[in-house]
Amino acid sequence: MVPFFDRSDADHTWAREQWGRAPVPLLACEAVLAEAAYLLCAHAGQPGSELFALFECRVITAPFRLEEHARPVAHLMEKYRHYDELSG
Numbered sequence: 001m002v003p004f005f006d007r008s009d010a011d012h013t014w015a016r017e018q019w020g021r022a023p024v025p026l027l028a029c030e031a032v033l034a035e036a037a038y039l040l041c042a043h044a045g046q047p048g049s050e051l052f053a054l055f056e057c058r059v060i061t062a063p064f065r066l067e068e069h070a071r072p073v074a075h076l077m078e079k080y081r082h083y084d085e086l087s088g
Contacts, residue, residue, distance in 0.1 A: 001028070001036040005051065006044040025061040033062060 003015035037048030
């Protein structure tokens with residue numbers, strides 16, 4: 001998401017082309033939106049307001065709600081916890 005908004009990013013043109021082809025609404029999650037807003041501010045000196053404007057007009061949506069899926073997510077985390085142990 002960051003290269004789409006950051007004209008100085010080397011991948012800006014590519015990102016704009018990809019967004020033009022993507023189905024609307026684009027699916028994301030709150031963590032991705034928060035990270036993109038942070039990176040836009042910290043590395044590109046831009047406010048995240050443009051990003052959140054697209055969220056408000058439903059060009060981007062975040063349909064996943066952890067509170068609705070907490071039990072299955074916890075189950076999957078437990079099921080695959082040994083993969084994290086293998087990498088460390």
